[in-house]
Amino acid sequence: xxTWELIKSGxxxxxxxxxxxxxxxxxxxLALLLTIAVISKSLGEVGVLYINRATRLQYLRGVVxxxxxxxxxxxxxxxxxxxxxRFALGMNPDYAVVIAIxxxxxxPLIFSFLDIIPHLGLLLFKIxxxxxxxxxxxxxxxxxxxxxxxxxxxxxxxxxxxxSLNTFFGGAAEKVKLRLLGRDQWVNPKEAxxxxxxxxxxx
Amino acid sequence: MMDWLLSNLGYAFTLMALIVAAIAxxxxxxxxxxxxxxxxxxxxxxxxxxxxxxxxxxxxxxYLTGIGGSGDSLAxxxxxxxxxxxxxxxxxxxIHDVFPFSVTNNPLTGDRPLAWFFGAMxxxxxxxxxIFFEFWIGARNVCQVAVCSDPRYGPIYNLGIAKEVYxxxxxxxYDPRRASPVYLIGYxxxxxVALGAACYLTRLRSPVTVITVGGVxxxxxxxxxxxxxxxxxxSKDRTVKLGPLMFxxxxxxxxxxxxxKARRRGKVSIVDxxxxxxxxxxxxxxxxxxxxxxxxxADHTADVVAGxxxxx
Numbered sequence: 001x002x003t004w005e006l007i008k009s010g011x012x013x014x015x016x017x018x019x020x021x022x023x024x025x026x027x028x029x030l031a032l033l034l035t036i037a038v039i040s041k042s043l044g045e046v047g048v049l050y051i052n053r054a055t056r057l058q059y060l061r062g063v064v065x066x067x068x069x070x071x072x073x074x075x076x077x078x079x080x081x082x083x084x085x086r087f088a089l090g091m092n093p094d095y096a097v098v099i100a101i102x103x104x105x106x107x108p109l110i111f112s113f114l115d116i117i118p119h120l121g122l123l124l125f126k127i128x129x130x131x132x133x134x135x136x137x138x139x140x141x142x143x144x145x146x147x148x149x150x151x152x153x154x155x156x157x158x159x160x161x162x163x164s165l166n167t168f169f170g171g172a173a174e175k176v177k178l179r180l181l182g183r184d185q186w187v188n189p190k191e192a193x194x195x196x197x198x199x200x201x202x203x
Numbered sequence: 204m205m206d207w208l209l210s211n212l213g214y215a216f217t218l219m220a221l222i223v224a225a226i227a228x229x230x231x232x233x234x235x236x237x238x239x240x241x242x243x244x245x246x247x248x249x250x251x252x253x254x255x256x257x258x259x260x261x262x263x264x265x266y267l268t269g270i271g272g273s274g275d276s277l278a279x280x281x282x283x284x285x286x287x288x289x290x291x292x293x294x295x296x297x298i299h300d301v302f303p304f305s306v307t308n309n310p311l312t313g314d315r316p317l318a319w320f321f322g323a324m325x326x327x328x329x330x331x332x333x334i335f336f337e338f339w340i341g342a343r344n345v346c347q348v349a350v351c352s353d354p355r356y357g358p359i360y361n362l363g364i365a366k367e368v369y370x371x372x373x374x375x376x377y378d379p380r381r382a383s384p385v386y387l388i389g390y391x392x393x394x395x396v397a398l399g400a401a402c403y404l405t406r407l408r409s410p411v412t413v414i415t416v417g418g419v420x421x422x423x424x425x426x427x428x429x430x431x432x433x434x435x436x437x438s439k440d441r442t443v444k445l446g447p448l449m450f451x452x453x454x455x456x457x458x459x460x461x462x463x464k465a466r467r468r469g470k471v472s473i474v475d476x477x478x479x480x481x482x483x484x485x486x487x488x489x490x491x492x493x494x495x496x497x498x499x500x501a502d503h504t505a506d507v508v509a510g511x512x513x514x515x
Binding site for chain 1: 224227228230231232235236238239346349350352353354355356359
């Protein structure tokens with residue numbers, strides 16, 4: 001099974017996906033999958049970079065930053081799931097396997113270049129997130145026999161911990177991303193537009 | 204032949220869906236490119252007019268067409284409506300040269316890579332009244348309405364349109380030092396663009412009123428910023444119902460949305476236009492269909508809009 005088959009079966013939530021992802025050599029496919037997901041995600045976010053008037057070099061640095069952020073987020077989120085499985089359900093899952101499940105859950109992000117579509121893109125972003133969550137639940141079910149409700153609870157608790165951590169440390173991550181882009185802060189198009197217009201009207 | 208057509212129908216629809224997806228993906232780039240280039244917002248100065256030159260009830264009416272517009276010219280029925288409006292409100296300066304689906308007021312047949320395609324579609328739809336030719340222009344413009352309503356791109360798009368409306372106002376004699384009322388009339392998707400432009404135009408000294416004719420629009424801050432918003436809605440207009448359906452901000456579940464706040468503050472009036480449809484025979488600009496009292500639909504729409512203008 002190659003990367004393409006892994007992606008296809010991952011999107012369909014099939015059990016063999018998780019077996020392949022955790023088998024020897026699965027890491028190579030997961031790395032390729034994450035790279036495709038990051039490239040797609042950066043294409044979906046190209047509008048934000050236009051708004052911030054980023055150069056090509058800044059854009060490429062942004063892509064590298066996104067890849068790093070995605071890997072970091074996968075590690076943290078899988079850690080949260082591992083902790084909730086261990087303490088809430090009394091299980092002892094292999095952390096590397098949980099990481100593989102979470103990595104597979106990023107498969108729907110290969111479509112995130114579609115996030116650029118006006119209006120619909122905002123909905124699509126939520127669909128990819130829910131789809132990813134379902135893949136995680138399916139992975140926990142197939143590899144550890146967790147019921148969908150238990151899987152959802154573990155992923156959900158992991159999700160809550162992850163977002164709590166993101167609230168505390170998200171600012172620092174944003175600063176790193178902005179530094180990579182060579183900016184002090186994101187451009188708020190509305191504020192910038194109003195400032196320009198007011199300058200013109202009071203001329 | 205028929206069998207061949209039917210067996211390939213699936214492929215044809217898939218191809219069309221892919222093309223529409225491509226149009227949607229590239230939709231924000233016109234405004235983004237305008238924004239990311241060295242954007243020039245400087246507008247021309249206007250000479251101050253003498254008091255005697257200005258009619259007592261002067262106001263400015265900017266008409267923004269619907270998603271069927273190509274930016275070259277309005278449809279005859281729209282011209283007919285604007286003529287009727289001028290008869291009823293002679294002091295109103297009527298402006299219709301702003302294409303609401305381009306931040307640089309560039310018509311579909313203007314200086315753009317696909318001008319040849321849209322030009323061909325526009326000419327073909329004038330000759331053959333086929334929905335196929337209408338579809339491509341409509342799809343492109345619907346995507347621009349989506350850009351206008353998207354919180355990521357909307358502020359930029361709306362600034363571009365507001366700039367073009369302001370430029371058109373100045374070239375038609377608008378003096379920013381006077382507070383002559385400004386009316387933005389948006390038909391169909393033009394209603395969304397009118398509300399988007401109102402977000403910035405309300406910074407003028409003039410009161411800005413938005414009138415949507417069969418308007419399909421989101422919950423946008425322009426609803427709160429405009430002096431008042433009048434929504435003209437035909438009882439048989441099904442397209443207008445897409446707005447409350449597609450945009451969560453217009454659902455009653457979102458009490459803090461601009462739409463629901465504007466409704467609570469009495470800033471929005473819904474005007475029942477009778478059994479009018481959205482587009483085609485029996486729409487807001489039709490001259491061949493009458494209401495029970497014998498008034499044509501076009502006359503009734505002009506009466507209602509003129510009534511709003513005169514009430515100020």
